[in-house]
Amino acid sequence: MSVWPAWEVREDGGVTSWFDVRLEFTDGAGVAALAAVSEGGVSIEDVRARPGLSLDDLAELADWVEGPLFEACGGGPGPAAKAAGSRRARPAWPRGIEGRRLVAQEYRAAQLEGDDPVLAVMCATGHSRRKSLRLIAQARDAGLLTPRHTRC
Numbered sequence: 001m002s003v004w005p006a007w008e009v010r011e012d013g014g015v016t017s018w019f020d021v022r023l024e025f026t027d028g029a030g031v032a033a034l035a036a037v038s039e040g041g042v043s044i045e046d047v048r049a050r051p052g053l054s055l056d057d058l059a060e061l062a063d064w065v066e067g068p069l070f071e072a073c074g075g076g077p078g079p080a081a082k083a084a085g086s087r088r089a090r091p092a093w094p095r096g097i098e099g100r101r102l103v104a105q106e107y108r109a110a111q112l113e114g115d116d117p118v119l120a121v122m123c124a125t126g127h128s129r130r131k132s133l134r135l136i137a138q139a140r141d142a143g144l145l146t147p148r149h150t151r152c
Contacts, residue, residue, distance in 0.1 A: 003068045006034065014039055021065050033061065035069055041119040042069065059130060093125050097142065103135045104144035 006018040016038040023031040031053070034046040044061060047053070053061070093099055103121055110120030121132040139145050 001065070001068050003065075003071070018045070019069060021069065023064060031061070031064075033065065035065060037069065039115075041116045042066075059128065063128065093127075100135070100139040100142050100144055103132075104139040107136060107139065107145060 001024075002022050004020045006020050008015060008017045016036055019035045019037065021031075021033045021035050029049070029051060031047065031049045033044050033048075036043050036045050042062070044065075047058070047061065049057075094102065103125070106120050106124040107117040110117040118129060118132055118136065121127075121136060122129060125132060125135065127135065136145065140147060
């Protein structure tokens with residue numbers, strides 16, 4: 001895997017950096033992506049793959065690029081880079097109501113600090129965005145977070 005800085009924009013006291021990310025597999029398959037990194041988090045803006053990625057593989061793309069992207073940003077290796085094998089090592093996270101309580105606590109703390117609450121839950125749990133959103137929904141259902149939408 002290789003990661004190269006593409007460009008950087010400084011605006012309103014913040015910095016957004018774009019990186020070209022390339023993955024080459026031994027069977028000849030490859031993935032090229034454009035990732036944007038800012039204080040609010042990381043987003044994948046463009047993906048090209050040969051052969052095309054399944055939805056499951058597309059969901060795993062963030063896990064594949066996380067470690068090398070953190071290293072390129074100067075943040076040191078992320079959890080994925082430290083893990084052995086293809087999956088990220090996850091910290092122990094309690095199940096049930098205690099886990100939901102901790103998810104709500106991480107979510108609210110990030111909101112108060114002006115950070116991305118979903119990214120905060122992802123970092124705290126070690127889970128993907130999809131799983132973290134499920135955990136946040138469970139915390140909402142348990143009444144530990146305010147409803148996402150208010151209906152008039």
